[in-house]
Amino acid sequence: MSQSRHGPSRWEILGQKIQAKTVVFDLQSVRYRHPVRGTEKDFVVIRAPDWVNVLALTRDGQLVLVQQFRFGIDALSLEIPGGVMEAGEDPVEAGLRELREETGFTGKNARLLGSVHPNPAIQANRCHLVLVEGAERTAALEWDDTEEIEVATRPVDEVLAAARDGRITHGLVLNALFLLEPHWRGLRPAKT
Numbered sequence: 001m002s003q004s005r006h007g008p009s010r011w012e013i014l015g016q017k018i019q020a021k022t023v024v025f026d027l028q029s030v031r032y033r034h035p036v037r038g039t040e041k042d043f044v045v046i047r048a049p050d051w052v053n054v055l056a057l058t059r060d061g062q063l064v065l066v067q068q069f070r071f072g073i074d075a076l077s078l079e080i081p082g083g084v085m086e087a088g089e090d091p092v093e094a095g096l097r098e099l100r101e102e103t104g105f106t107g108k109n110a111r112l113l114g115s116v117h118p119n120p121a122i123q124a125n126r127c128h129l130v131l132v133e134g135a136e137r138t139a140a141l142e143w144d145d146t147e148e149i150e151v152a153t154r155p156v157d158e159v160l161a162a163a164r165d166g167r168i169t170h171g172l173v174l175n176a177l178f179l180l181e182p183h184w185r186g187l188r189p190a191k192t
Contacts, residue, residue, distance in 0.1 A: 009035050016045075024048060044122060051127040052094040053082035053172055055113070055180045056105050056135035057187065062153035064105050064135055069148065078162070079173045081105075085128070091115070095130030101142040103151045107132035113179040118172060129176040131183060156184050 011032040020027040025048035033040045056064035063080070070077040081102040085094040092110045099105050110132045118127050143149065154162075162168045163177045 011035065014040065019044070046123045046125075048123060048125045049087065050085045050091075050125050051082060051118070051172070052085050052091050052098055052130055053080050053127060053176050054095045054099045054130050054132055055080055055176050056099050056103070056107055056132045057156065058135050058153055061156055063156045063159045064099070064103055065152050065154055065159065066102055067150040067152070077170055078168050079170050080176055082127075082172070091128035092130055095128070095132065099132060099135070100139045102147070102149055104137045104139045104141050105132075105135045105151075106138045107135035109133040113176070113183070116172070116175045127172050127175070129172075129179055131180065133187070156180070160184075 011034055014031040014033050016028055016030045018026055019029050025046045028045045028047050029042050030045050031040060031042050054064075058064070065078060066081050067076055067078050069075070081099050082095075083098040083102070085091065089097075091112050096106070096110055099107070110130055113129045113131050115126045115128045117123065118125065141149075159168070160177060160181060163174055168174065168177070
């Protein structure tokens with residue numbers, strides 16, 4: 001099959017239908033047609049709320065981490081704090097909220113580092129990656145009834161090494177660490 005000089009075509013939506021509604025996402029069937037070939041096909045799309053993940057840096061160069069059981073992999077996972085955003089919620093505000101609720105940490109200079117599509121082949125949502133500086137434990141934990149989280153801090157360079165050697169496997173956490181690394185070079189406390 002030859003490729004167009006102008007790149008791939010944008011398929012046209014002909015219709016969409018909800019196949020299943022769950023507490024986490026809606027499963028949708030979307031009928032598409034290729035604009036040149038005329039091919040029609042149904043594709044499955046997961047409609048989930050946007051998420052936020054938080055890179056919280058303490059004053060002494062530690063990153064706030066959480067470890068929790070993840071049902072999808074039936075195992076514990078080392079991650080950064082994060083969670084589902086409320087409809088219309090600002091990503092930075094959502095990040096500060098999730099950080100406080102999951103870890104008891106709060107911070108300042110919160111800003112959006114970027115946003116990614118978790119899996120654009122089948123998911124329609126985005127994950128927003130927020131950086132928070134000056135993080136310190138100041139609040140009580142507010143876990144959901146299914147959450148049981150171990151909160152820890154580790155030196156950023158150690159966390160980056162864990163990402164490189166496979167001890168951190170959560171794709172969205174790896175995305176966040178990828179975006180953090182150039183900022184960390186400029187923020188890294190001077191060695192004495």
